[in-house]
Amino acid sequence: MAPSHDPRTHGFLPRRLPAPHLSGAWTDLDALAASAAAAPSREEARFLVENAARSGELTLLRRRVARLPQHRARAAAMRVAVVVAACGWTDLDPLAPVSRRAAHEEFLGLWAALAHRGDHQEFVALPTLSLLNWAPSRKPGRTVSVDQLARTESLVPIVRWSPKDQPLSRLDRLMLAGVRLEAHGIWMFRLAHSLAGRSPGDDSVAVALARLTRVQHALRRQLHLEERQMGPAPATGQQCAVLVALAEQGALEPPVLLTADAVLGMGGRMGGGSRHQLRRHLPDQHRAWLSALDRHSAGIHTLTHRRGPDADAYREAQESLVALRRTYAQLVRTATLASAGTSPRRHRALHAVN
Template sequence: MTTTPDVRRTIRATTATEAGAPRATGADPAVRIPAQAGPPGTRTGCTTPADTTPTGGDTAGAPAPHDPCAHGFLPERPPVRSMIGTWTRLDALAREVAVATDRATAVDIVARADRADELTALRQRVSRLSPRNAEAAAMRVAVIAVSCGWGALDPQAPAAREVANEAFLELWAAIAHRIDHDQFVALPTLALHNWAPERKPRRHIPIDQLARTEQLVPIVRWAPEGQPLSRLDRLMLAATRLEAHGIWLFRLADTLAGRAPDDSSTPTALRRLVRIQHALRAQLHSEAAELAAAPATDQQRAVLAALAEQGALEPPVLQAADAVLGIGGRRPGEGRRQHLRRHLPAQHRAWLSAMDRHCAPVRTLAHRGGPDAAVYREAQESLIALRRTYTALVQTAAAPTPGGPLPEAA
């Protein structure tokens, strides 16, 4: 049995329903969404002047059902590089807080913005943000929250007001409501919405190709302007490139959905998955030397430590592989899997849940013998090795001194 259009139609319909997204009509849901397809009448690719208008060129009130086969969990268009109008205050605030020497200094900067009524002015304008610009604002709020040591807080909890600036909490809560995502202070927001190509490409290219082939720079730097990128900067850019290289993993996950374990094409797809995971591991190794040689401050290491403690550093592409192979169910069960996924937008969580269900037949190979089961176990082992390599990269970024080399890529 091969993956039928009916199965793929079910996955997309389920994802749209679970994410609360509108269902498309008059089109075959089994047809692939072209890479980088934007809303009608909008351009895709690099940021244009229209992208930085108050609506960012986005006029749709709600996002379309998400298809990771188009560009994985990367945003559909490059992140907003510079906000305009009143939101330039948030731009400046995030950049100043990110390079603060310690948490106390970062908190003082936020308090100063509160006294100038900047945070209140921003909160009053949240409802006017387009979805794309709301994501851009969320990234800047996440930078501020984690820099101040508030990343683990619930901005709407009364106890949070005893710890964090109240006006900032109100802005944070308003942004969370606007993007319909409460726990966005994590790597998916801090990395995948905080990059830009160093130079504008001369032609339009899909966003995953853009992130793979162009030199990337952070929008909000953790290192001061004019200084080399820090380890934290390089880790976040490495996570973005990992997602871009992992686009084939998302497409293979979609291919494996609904396949029977005894389907003759299943082991072929699993072997391809092994090769992709080896390639992703090699990609991480290629990032290690520059990251280890980059500077790091105590404040940047504190930010990394806080994110790691919250389980907020898991790359989405690893979660996609886990949804196919079921590794997360072992450590230590379904609770951990959902704990990691809470940092993803609703449409991404819905897609992963659909993969959990539709790849369940393939996962029964874990309890079988024979060559097909051996290929499945090889895929599991390659994912475990990939996750360990990523963990080693995070440990290198958090180390007080340049770390040693990572284990050799298999």
């Protein structure tokens, strides 16, 4: 992997700050995403898309996708991902004929064009909704790295799931928590890289695994803090429906947990999906890095059947990852508890996230 895409540098966060505003005709997409996210229902969000399609806005934008610089194309894709989630279209393939019966063809065209421009086709997932949808609340210094900004600065969402005159919703806070989890998990990527290629008996294995366990404990403490702050935040049935739909698609998996899974050989646990399914929303280079990590961690995985200090450290790291996943699953459940309660269907969907 090229150094500029090396997750040890900034995790799976973008290499530069996400674009807080689009320019020119693309401001229409900014407005559509903001309105759809704050819409009280899927039907209202879909009505907004229909209006934008009838006015010709979406046709104009689709024709201009090829002119976008890469980082602007990613920014536009994030806005489209928000609209898709708000409209309840997370299970649609924009190129499938059946999709035309659910969504306006001009919106599907814009969606497909941005997917073609990007380095990942299925971008309607937590990594896109979160890692490209944040900004520091104050102007950052030029020399501060992206991961350091996300760790040390107060963050605000670019597209809010709550109206601007109201406090941040639980869904907003969950998305920002995902950004901070990725930023604080930077040491996870570095330790994973240091463990890759090692074999049982290597003097550094037990030390690196113990450090990995400490990082996971620190991330768990951070998630407990996020949950306490999230509890008093407002939530709506519409926002709950967005998260349930993403959970049903296996699209809530934080990349930092996928990294821990790869190095510890445990496989995905969020909803029980396969590694391919859980990783399909990531950019190509990130998926390639994780696949390489799978292969290079094969020697570490043999500790499952061994005894001794290395094996003890390995099992402790696995246990700490299980605890971290449960804590993250509890954060997601807290985010989906709308004020009016949660339906039995939502309870079943969220139970599968554990």
